[in-house]
Structure formats: C-alpha cells, structure tokens
Amino acid sequence: MSKLAIEIQGLRKTFGRQVVLDGIDLNVETGTVFALLGPNGAGKTTLINLLTTLVVPDAGIVKVAGHDVVKEKKEVKRSISLTGQFAAVDEVLTAEENLRMISRLSGLSASESRSRAAELLRRFDLADSAKKKVKTFSGGMRRRLDLANSLVADRPILFLDEPTTGLDTVSRRTLWDMILELKQQGITIFLTTQYLEEADQLADRIAVISEGRVVADGTPEELKARVGGEVLEVRGTGDVVLESIPIDGSVRDVSRIINELSARYPSDTRIAIRKPSMDDVFVSLTAKPKEEIA
Amino acid sequence: MRNSLSGSVSVFTSQSVFIGRSMRHSLRNVDALIMAIVLPIMLMLMFTYIFGGAIDPTGDYVNYVVPGIILLTAGYGSASTAVDVNQDMTGGIIDRFRTMPIASHGVVIGHIVSSLARNLLATGIVILVAMLVGFRPSAGLMDWIFALAIIALFILALTWLFAGIGLVASSPAAASGYGFILLFLPYLSSAFVPTETMPSWLHGVANHQPITPIIETIRGLLTGTPIGNDAWIAVGWCLLILAVAFAWSVRSFRRLAGRR
Numbered sequence: 001m002s003k004l005a006i007e008i009q010g011l012r013k014t015f016g017r018q019v020v021l022d023g024i025d026l027n028v029e030t031g032t033v034f035a036l037l038g039p040n041g042a043g044k045t046t047l048i049n050l051l052t053t054l055v056v057p058d059a060g061i062v063k064v065a066g067h068d069v070v071k072e073k074k075e076v077k078r079s080i081s082l083t084g085q086f087a088a089v090d091e092v093l094t095a096e097e098n099l100r101m102i103s104r105l106s107g108l109s110a111s112e113s114r115s116r117a118a119e120l121l122r123r124f125d126l127a128d129s130a131k132k133k134v135k136t137f138s139g140g141m142r143r144r145l146d147l148a149n150s151l152v153a154d155r156p157i158l159f160l161d162e163p164t165t166g167l168d169t170v171s172r173r174t175l176w177d178m179i180l181e182l183k184q185q186g187i188t189i190f191l192t193t194q195y196l197e198e199a200d201q202l203a204d205r206i207a208v209i210s211e212g213r214v215v216a217d218g219t220p221e222e223l224k225a226r227v228g229g230e231v232l233e234v235r236g237t238g239d240v241v242l243e244s245i246p247i248d249g250s251v252r253d254v255s256r257i258i259n260e261l262s263a264r265y266p267s268d269t270r271i272a273i274r275k276p277s278m279d280d281v282f283v284s285l286t287a288k289p290k291e292e293i294a
Numbered sequence: 295m296r297n298s299l300s301g302s303v304s305v306f307t308s309q310s311v312f313i314g315r316s317m318r319h320s321l322r323n324v325d326a327l328i329m330a331i332v333l334p335i336m337l338m339l340m341f342t343y344i345f346g347g348a349i350d351p352t353g354d355y356v357n358y359v360v361p362g363i364i365l366l367t368a369g370y371g372s373a374s375t376a377v378d379v380n381q382d383m384t385g386g387i388i389d390r391f392r393t394m395p396i397a398s399h400g401v402v403i404g405h406i407v408s409s410l411a412r413n414l415l416a417t418g419i420v421i422l423v424a425m426l427v428g429f430r431p432s433a434g435l436m437d438w439i440f441a442l443a444i445i446a447l448f449i450l451a452l453t454w455l456f457a458g459i460g461l462v463a464s465s466p467a468a469a470s471g472y473g474f475i476l477l478f479l480p481y482l483s484s485a486f487v488p489t490e491t492m493p494s495w496l497h498g499v500a501n502h503q504p505i506t507p508i509i510e511t512i513r514g515l516l517t518g519t520p521i522g523n524d525a526w527i528a529v530g531w532c533l534l535i536l537a538v539a540f541a542w543s544v545r546s547f548r549r550l551a552g553r554r
Contacts, residue, residue, distance in 0.1 A: 052393045077395040086386030092319050104311045105396050107303045133322075149390065 004063075005030040005157050005188040006051065011060035013046055020046045022212035024060070028205070030156075033179070033189045035203035037196065043212045044192035045085060048161045051190065052082045065157055081150040085161040087142040088149065091135040095126050095145050098134060099152060106153040120148040124178070140171030147178060158182065160191040164198060176201055200224070208285050215285045226284065232257055235270045247273070308396040312404030319378060319405075320412045326374050331416045334367035335423050341486060342427055349487060357431075360424045361512040362485025364445060365505060367420045369480060371413040372453040373473040378405045379460025380469035383550060399547050402457055409453040410446065417445055431516040441515040444525075447532045448508055452476075454539035461546040479505050504531035 006028035013021040020043045028034040038044050049055040051064055053073045062069045065079035082088075090098050096117050103113035121127045124144045129137065134145065143163065150158060163179070164172040179202055183189060193199050199206045200220045208216040208223070216223055232254065234243040242265075247253050254273075261271070320327065338359065346355035379402055382388050391398040421429075433441065456473055463469035482496070483489070483505035492500055500506060507527040514521035 049389075052389075054389060054392055074395055077393055080393060082389060082393045084386045084389045088386035088390035090315065090387055092322050093315070097318070101311055101315060102390075102394075105303060105308055105391075105394055107307075146386075153394075 003030055004028065005032075005065060006034070006190060007061070007063040008051075009061045011047075011050065011062055012058045013043075013050060013055065014058055020212055021050070024209075024212075024214055026207055026214060026217070028188065028190060030188050031183075031186050032204040033183050033191070033202050035199035035206045036190070036192045036209055037194070037199045037206055038192070038209040039194060042209045044209060045161055047209070048082070048084075048159050048190070048192060052080055052159055053077060079155055080157045080159060081153060081155040082159045083143075083146050083150045083161065083163060085165070087139075087146045089134050089142055089145050092133065094131050094133055095121060095137070095141075096130040098145060099148060102149045102152045108152075116152060120151060124148045125174075138171075140167055140174065143167065143171070143175060144178070147175070151182075156186075157188045157190070160189065162192055162194065165194065172198075210285070231274050233272045233274055234261060234265065235272060242269075303396050305397045305400070309400045309403060312400040313407045314404075315401075316378070316404040316408035317411065320408045323374075327412065330367070330371040330374070330412070331419050333370055334363050334416070334420050337366060338363040338420070338424060339427065345486075353428075356424065356428045357517050358513070359486060360421070360429045360431075361509050361516060362480060362483070363424065364417055364420060364512060365448065365485060365509055366477075366480050367416050368413050368445065368449045368452060369477050371416050372409050372449055372456050373470070373477060374456075375405050375409045375453050376456040376460040376463065376469040376473045377466045378409075379457045380463050380466045383461060384465060388550070399544075402461070402543065402547065405460075406450070406453050406457055409456075410449055413449045413453070414442075414446060417449075432518045433516045437515040441512050444508065444511055444515075444528060444532070447529065447536075451532045451535040451539065454536055454543065458539050458543040458546060461543055461550070479503060480509075483509060485509050504528075504535065507531060 004027050006026070008024050008026040011021055011024040012019070024047065026034075036044050036047060046055065050057050050062055051069065053069050053076055056070055064076045067075040067079070069076050090101070093101065099117035099120055100113045103116045104110070108116055118127075118130075121130045124147065126141065126144060126148070129141065134142065137145065147160075147163070160179070164175050167175065176198070179189060179191070183202075189202075191202065203220060205218065206216075206220055206223050207214050216226060218226075230247050230249055232245045232247050233241050234245075236242045243261075245257055247257065258271070261269070338356075341349075341359045341363070342356045346359070347353070349355050350358065382401055382405075388398070388401065391401055425431075431438075455476070459472045460469045463472055480486075482500050483503060484500065485505065489497055489500040489506060507524040508531065510519070510524040511521055511528040513519050514524065
C-alpha cells in the first residue's frame with residue numbers, strides 16, 4: 001500500500017439542491033488515526049459513505065488504499081471495513097451467529113468461522129453473552145460486537161462513524177482503548193466524532209468540518225493552539241455573559257484581570273472560568289463574525 | 295487464515311449464508327409464523343361454519359372456499375417479507391453488507407427464498423386442516439403437482455412484490471401498511487363467492503384482477519371445476535407481476551446508495 005491510505009481531492013457531493021460536501025481535500029497516512037470532527041449535519045457521515053463506496057461523488061478524486069472508489073469499488077471493499085453510526089448487527093441472531101455470518105461472508109470456511117468468532121468474542125469481552133440474542137444487548141455491547149464484526153476480515157483500513165455517540169463514560173473509555181489497540185496493530189483508522197475530547201484522545205490528525213468544508217486540519221496540539229485556552233466570563237443578571245476574556249490560567253493573569261474588572265463592575269458580579277467548548281472551536285475556526293456583546 | 299480471507303467469496307457461498315440467515319429469522323419470529331398459519335385457518339373455519347351455510351346451503355362450500363384460503367395464506371405469509379426487507383434496509387446492517395466484497399443484493403433474495411419455504415409450509419398445513427373439516431379434493435397426482443406449481447409461482451411473485459415494497463418504504467411500519475392494501479384483493483375476487491353474485495359494476499374488476507384466474511385454476515385442478523383459459527391467464531399474471539417486481543426491486547436496490 002502507498003504511504004497514503006486515503007487521498008481526497010476536490011470532493012463535492014450534493015443531494016438535490018443541498019450541497020453537503022463543498023470541495024474537500026484531505027490525506028490520511030497509512031497506520032495513523034484520523035478524526036473528522038464536526039457538528040451534526042456537517043457532512044461527516046456523507047464523507048464516510050463516499051469513502052466506503054456507499055455513495056458516489058459528484059466531482060473530485062477519492063482514493064482508498066490507492067484505489068479509486070468509483071472505478072475500483074471491489075478493490076476498495078477488499079481493503080476496508082465500516083462500523084456505521086447505527087450498530088450494523090443482526091438483532092435476531094446471537095452474538096456468535098453474527099460473527100460467524102460475517103466470517104462466512106468474508107470467505108472463511110465453517111470451521112474457521114467458528115474459531116474466528118470465538119477469538120473475537122473473547123477479545124471484545126463478549127464470550128459470556130455469545131449465545132444471547134443481540135436484541136437483549138446494551139448499547140456498549142452492540143458497539144463492541146459491531147467493531148468485532150468489522151475486524152473479522154483483517155482489513156487494513158477501518159472506518160468508524162461516531163463510534164461512541166450515545167454511550168456512557170465507561171463504555172466510551174473501553175471503546176477508546178480498543179481503538180488505540182487497533183492503531184498499535186498498524187490499522188489505519190478514520191473516525192468521525194462530535195466530541196473534541198474524543199478526537200484529542202485518539203487521533204494523530206484532526207480535520208474540522210463545517211457546512212461541507214474543512215475549516216481546520218492539523219495535529220490535536222495545533223488545533224488546540226488555534227482554538228485558544230481558557231476564558232474568564234463575566235455574568236450579569238439571568239446568567240447572561242457580559243464579557244469573555246481569554247486567560248493563560250496563571251494566578252498573575254487572572255488576578256490582573258479581576259483587578260481590572262472590579263473597577264468596572266459592582267462587587268457582586270459573578271465570574272466563571274471556562275474551558276473551550278465545541279462551540280468555541282466552531283466559532284473560532286469557522287471565523288464567522290462574532291456577535292458584539294459589550 | 296489470511297489466504298482464505300483475501301480470496302473472493304462466491305455468490306453461491308454468500309447466497310447460502312443469506313438464505314440461512316433469513317430462515318433463522320423466520321423460525322425465530324414465532325408470532326409471525328403462527329399468525330401466517332392460524333389466521334387463514336380461522337378464516338377458513340369462519341367461512342365454512344359461520345357463513346358457509348348461508349352462502350351454499352348444500353354444505354359443499356368448503357370445497358369452494360379452500361382454494362381461496364390457500365391464496366390468502368400465501369398473501370398473509372409473504373406480506374411480512376416487506377417488513378423483513380425494510381428492517382434490513384433502514385437499519386445499519388445493509389451498509390456493512392454493501393461495503394463487503396460480496397453480492398449484497400443476496401440479502402433480499404435470502405428473504406424471498408425464506409418466504410417461499412415458509413409459505414409452502416403454511417399452505418401444506420392449511421390444506422391438511424381443510425381436509426379435516428371436510429375438504430374433498432378430486433385431484434390426481436398431476437393435478438396436485440400443477441396446483442402446487444401455480445401456488446409456488448404465485449407466492450414467489452407476491453413475495454417479490456412485497457420485497458420491492460420493503461425496499462422503497464421509509465420504515466418497517468410503512469412497509470407493513472402498504473402491504474396491507476394488497477391483502478384486500480382476494481375479497482374482490484372469486485375466492486369466497488362467485489363473481490356473478492357481485493354487483494355488475496364490480497364484475498370488471500373482480501374478473502380481470504389477477505387473483506380470480508389464479509383461484510379458478512387452483513379450484514379447477516383440485517376440485518374438477520372447468521378451468522378454460524384461466525390457467526394461461528393465471529401463469530401470465532404471475533409472470534407479469536414477477537417481472538415487474540423484479541425490475542422494480544433491482545432498480546430500488548441500486549438507488550438506495552444515492553438516497554443518503
């Protein structure tokens with residue numbers, strides 16, 4: 001495989017009149033974790049669907065594992081597996097039957113499928129529930145089984161569409177560990193997420209997408225530097241934010257600002273220190289004109 | 295391990311996996327299976343014992359109504375294919391199949407084959423119960439073979455139509471709703487009463503809709519009533535429905551990709 005697992009140039013996709021992806025350029029290096037970060041409706045799932053041959057691009061070049069997603073669908077499919085946003089598991093079947101089915105569809109014999117299923121059930125901590133129907137599973141178990149299904153065929157590139165959305169904190173951490181373990185094995189991982197923290201924890205590179213365009217692309221450190229650090233907020237009656245001042249977090253900086261504020265506001269004015277949220281990321285990265293407050 | 299994984303999967307293998315999957319679904323959906331068998335039996339008992347005496351005082355109504363009940367069984371039984379197919383299309387699992395290097399339309403064919411098997415079984419049970427309540431077919435071996443062939447062809451055509459409905463419907467509930475409309479057709483046919491007894495403005499509909507010639511053919515084969523041209527018309531209807539449903543479902547399955 002070439003050094004680039006995924007190459008995207010000038011990608012455009014519209015559904016009817018709605019422009020979903022408006023000129024995307026991205027490269028993902030082999031063996032890295034790439035996170036696509038964006039709010040709902042930013043085009044994340046559409047991009048995953050394009051990369052996994054489910055949707056055909058209107059314009060641009062998209063190559064996965066060196067193969068064109070339009071002209072060489074079959075070759076692309078041999079290099080990828082997808083864990084979609086909705087757990088792609090068969091609820092009527094048991095966990096074991098799910099894995100055996102996917103194993104058979106991946107070309108394993110019946111006996112190979114049995115041992116592959118057993119191995120993956122152990123690895124994903126599902127061995128105790130192997131014979132239970134998936135409809136009785138919790139959200140976290142479903143995601144784990146879904147991820148196990150994706151790993152049946154040993155594909156070099158793995159797509160994860162919002163892998164932890166809707167999971168509790170413990171299940172999320174478990175899944176993060178599993179994703180990092182896969183990275184250690186040299187699998188290229190392309191994931192989408194709405195959570196800055198998730199991208200920060202898992203990814204080597206992050207692209208922020210908003211309204212069908214990449215608005216930032218870099219390492220987590222580069223991105224955080226662009227977003228800026230903590231802010232000190234001055235709140236008036238009804239919790240309205242009167243002022244939002246960037247701080248560096250040091251006693252010196254904060255005390256200087258508070259001294260300055262005490263000259264301008266009544267002494268019972270409330271203040272709060274806040275870490276940058278996803279809102280801050282999008283406000284600062286999409287560079288929309290910010291509303292004047294003061 | 296790696297060798298067998300990188301090799302391509304034959305259509306035969308993937309298709310048998312999909313058929314096995316749908317068979318499991320059918321067997322585990324016990325409620326639907328029982329409904330598909332019990333409902334037609336209830337209708338048969340109701341028509342035979344409650345309405346039968348009024349419709350035909352000679353007590354021979356059971357021989358008239360059984361062919362209609364057989365078709366009704368096929369109708370109820372294949373309607374669930376729309377829901378099965380739709381659940382796969384609107385859930386996440388179709389995306390997994392489509393991103394694997396396999397013939398992913400096999401998932402729909404799996405449901406169709408399973409429906410055919412399930413409905414033939416239900417038909418067999420309905421015929422047995424019919425015999426217990428007085429159905430006395432005069433058919434010889436060849437008549438039975440032809441009758442079963444037409445029933446199987448009808449189930450196949452109807453199932454494929456329901457699969458198409460499952461492919462285009464927006465949700466399983468919608469798929470089930472659209473399917474329901476089709477189940478009224480038998481009442482507007484010669485299934486329960488001869489079409490001559492209906493108001494004349496209904497004759498055109500009742501005589502020229504597909505169910506009537508199919509029922510007349512099965513009735514002729516099993517109980518010796520005259521068939522005439524009905525056999526050819528019945529086969530023609532089935533093949534026409536099958537061809538249209540096939541083309542429609544192929545087109546709908548391909549279009550699914552561009553929908554999202």
